[in-house]
Amino acid sequence: MPEPGRARFVPLAVPAAALMVTALAAVAGLWAGGYDVGRAAGALVSGAFGSREAFLSVTLVRSVPLILTGLAVAVAFRAGVWNIGAEGQLYAGAIAATWVGLRGGSLPAGVLVPAVLGAAALAGAAWAFVPALMKLSLGVGEVITTILMNFVAIDLTAYAVRGPLQEARRVFPQTDPIAEVARLPTLPGVRLHLGFAVAVALALALWGVLKWTRAGFAIRAVGASPEAARVSGRIDASRVTWAAFLSSGALAGLAGGVQVAGVTWALYEGLSPGWGYTAIAVALLAGLHPGGVLLAGVLFGALEGGAGAMQRSAGIPAAWVSAVEALAILSVLAVDQARRRVRPAKRTATRSLGEVGDA
Amino acid sequence: MPESALAAFLEAAVRLGVPLALAALGETVTERSGVINIGLEGSMIAGALGGAMGALALGSAGGGVVAGAAAGLFVAAVFAAFAVGLGTDQIITGTAVTLGGLGVTGAVYQARFGATGTALSLPTLAPLPIPGLSEIPWVGRALFAQAPTAYLAYLLAPALWWLLFRTGWGLALRATGEEPSASEAAGVRVRWTRFLATLFGGAMAGVAGAHLALAHAGTFAENMTAGRGFVAIAVVVLGRWNPIWVLIAALLFGGASALQFFLQALGLDLPYQLFLALPYLLSLAALAGWVGRVRAPAALALPWPRPGGGA
Numbered sequence: 001m002p003e004p005g006r007a008r009f010v011p012l013a014v015p016a017a018a019l020m021v022t023a024l025a026a027v028a029g030l031w032a033g034g035y036d037v038g039r040a041a042g043a044l045v046s047g048a049f050g051s052r053e054a055f056l057s058v059t060l061v062r063s064v065p066l067i068l069t070g071l072a073v074a075v076a077f078r079a080g081v082w083n084i085g086a087e088g089q090l091y092a093g094a095i096a097a098t099w100v101g102l103r104g105g106s107l108p109a110g111v112l113v114p115a116v117l118g119a120a121a122l123a124g125a126a127w128a129f130v131p132a133l134m135k136l137s138l139g140v141g142e143v144i145t146t147i148l149m150n151f152v153a154i155d156l157t158a159y160a161v162r163g164p165l166q167e168a169r170r171v172f173p174q175t176d177p178i179a180e181v182a183r184l185p186t187l188p189g190v191r192l193h194l195g196f197a198v199a200v201a202l203a204l205a206l207w208g209v210l211k212w213t214r215a216g217f218a219i220r221a222v223g224a225s226p227e228a229a230r231v232s233g234r235i236d237a238s239r240v241t242w243a244a245f246l247s248s249g250a251l252a253g254l255a256g257g258v259q260v261a262g263v264t265w266a267l268y269e270g271l272s273p274g275w276g277y278t279a280i281a282v283a284l285l286a287g288l289h290p291g292g293v294l295l296a297g298v299l300f301g302a303l304e305g306g307a308g309a310m311q312r313s314a315g316i317p318a319a320w321v322s323a324v325e326a327l328a329i330l331s332v333l334a335v336d337q338a339r340r341r342v343r344p345a346k347r348t349a350t351r352s353l354g355e356v357g358d359a
Numbered sequence: 360m361p362e363s364a365l366a367a368f369l370e371a372a373v374r375l376g377v378p379l380a381l382a383a384l385g386e387t388v389t390e391r392s393g394v395i396n397i398g399l400e401g402s403m404i405a406g407a408l409g410g411a412m413g414a415l416a417l418g419s420a421g422g423g424v425v426a427g428a429a430a431g432l433f434v435a436a437v438f439a440a441f442a443v444g445l446g447t448d449q450i451i452t453g454t455a456v457t458l459g460g461l462g463v464t465g466a467v468y469q470a471r472f473g474a475t476g477t478a479l480s481l482p483t484l485a486p487l488p489i490p491g492l493s494e495i496p497w498v499g500r501a502l503f504a505q506a507p508t509a510y511l512a513y514l515l516a517p518a519l520w521w522l523l524f525r526t527g528w529g530l531a532l533r534a535t536g537e538e539p540s541a542s543e544a545a546g547v548r549v550r551w552t553r554f555l556a557t558l559f560g561g562a563m564a565g566v567a568g569a570h571l572a573l574a575h576a577g578t579f580a581e582n583m584t585a586g587r588g589f590v591a592i593a594v595v596v597l598g599r600w601n602p603i604w605v606l607i608a609a610l611l612f613g614g615a616s617a618l619q620f621f622l623q624a625l626g627l628d629l630p631y632q633l634f635l636a637l638p639y640l641l642s643l644a645a646l647a648g649w650v651g652r653v654r655a656p657a658a659l660a661l662p663w664p665r666p667g668g669g670a
Contacts, residue, residue, distance in 0.1 A: 151585070151586040330441060334447070
């Protein structure tokens with residue numbers, strides 16, 4: 001199983017260069033596929049940023065689950081936890097949020113909305129608990145277990161929407177809409193909902209926690225070098241791993257809850273187009289920095305939002321977005337590797353310890 | 360218990376176990392060399408699309424299998440260029456390659472066959488009963504009236520066992536996965552070995568994908584591999600990086616996947632979605648019960664040369 005992460009911030013030059021490489025490769029790919037690149041780019045930009053409606057109702061709305069799952073991945077990777085399970089944790093959160101939202105219609109919104117989002121976060125953390133327990137008590141690496149839990153959550157969703165949570169007429173594989181009081185308020189006239197503010201607030205809070213608190217220092221220390229953190233005797237590495245794993249799951253679960261309460265108002269299969277995986281691209285492009293996650297989340301939200309317009313006007317299949325996300329991850333890795341060759345680092349241990357201090 | 364239901368179950372168990380076996384056997388070789396390829400799922404979906412398109416273009420299922428292997432190999436080459444060539448993190452690289460594989464196959468499929476997802480009519484990989492063996496009571500038809508790709512898996516397991524554990528070539532490969540620096544000092548080309556082992560794993564995952572498209576589903580659908588590449592990685596652990604046990608473990612997992620058909624055939628009205636989750640739950644249980652008692656190759660997932668630290 002993988003060596004615990006050498007997760008750390010990368011200078012701004014790395015994501016900038018990676019973005020350029022990604023854009024060039026994406027353009028080359030479209031050109032090779034025989035598509036009209038100029039038209040595609042125009043459609044992408046106008047579909048994502050072209051109007052107040054496009055930006056607020058499409059781009060920012062789509063960025064919400066990406067920011068929340070991006071934060072989930074960032075906090076895990078910073079602590080050296082390879083949580084590839086944000087997708088499943090998101091579905092667990094969506095199931096729980098839907099359940100509470102369907103049952104709690106008699107409660108006032110001031111109680112029900114926090115209950116819906118709280119249930120989502122708890123369910124996400126519970127979904128992360130299984131691989132966390134397997135890692136910490138049995139020594140099973142979390143990469144494969146978190147991925148396997150994704151598929152279990154997706155099958156559980158398929159069961160829920162055909163079984164216990166299916167809509168009253170029992171025709172379609174989806175739930176009834178959740179109670180109106182459970183839904184997140186939106187800005188007037190657009191679809192942008194309270195979830196965006198929640199995501200921004202959590203990103204800023206996480207930034208502060210990582211930078212200024214003892215817990216944040218412990219997370220960075222364990223992520224940089226679990227061995228050094230353990231030997232120092234002042235940090236309980238397994239407690240830090242637990243905390244990072246569960247809060248990562250909670251953030252991803254919240255993404256599912258916010259999507260149900262803010263956008264779809266119901267649960268169905270395929271709720272997420274793979275946000276839990278896209279989140280890895282978001283977090284890496286952000287250099288695992290919560291502030292960067294905000295920017296990268298909006299950027300990928302724009303890409304997903306604009307992809308619809310590209311499909312309509314230039315005939316480019318929407319699945320192309322996943323390929324671009326993969327390109328972004330590979331570009332970050334390649335650029336980061338190239339940077340190390342140009343400026344060879346000192347020995348690994350000292351470098352990691354040296355970077356514990358900065359945030 | 361109706362005998363026909365049992366026979367159908369065993370047949371489905373092997374049919375669903377074969378792609379796991381092919382991908383897991385390939386990944387066994389890859390992991391023995393010290394590389395964990397999470398991009399296996401990407402190779403498998405590429406193999407499924409490559410298999411389908413190859414079979415259509417060449418008009419033969421056999422040609423489709425070759426095209427599937429090539430597609431899986433290509434995806435693994437991308438992974439290896441980064442993870443082995445540049446020494447990037449294997450987990451992140453593999454995740455990206457899977458994401459890219461799912462995206463590119465989806466885009467190519469939509470571009471070529473339309474977004475509606477019309478079912479393709481492909482030349483299918485028909486069962487090839489082996490005279491004599493297929494008449495063995497109970498298990499004969501299940502094991503020996505399968506598509507030719509199944510026989511490839513049966514033959515590959517002992518062949519790989521012999522190569523890995525009884526030849527100098529296998530020793531060099533295993534040494535690469537245990538002590539890369541010592542191997543290099545002894546004259547083994549570590550990165551080249553890892554590169555080839557990764558390509559082999561990708562080609563086998565491609566054949567597994569082609570089997571899914573041509574022998575199991577008879578068509579291609581986006582995301583049709585549904586995590587089988589990841590289950591195959593769990594199968595490698597369960598099979599203790601030994602090709603013989605890997606084959607047996609894969610067939611057991613095929614049985615878990617086929618259980619839903621069996622229960623449906625028995626007329627039990629159980630929620631089948633929960634049975635779909637069975638292979639994943641079984642993988643989790645196997646990892647929980649097995650890890651700690653088995654030892655992975657010592658240098659698994661570690662880039663070589665070590666970053667920042669010389670060799």
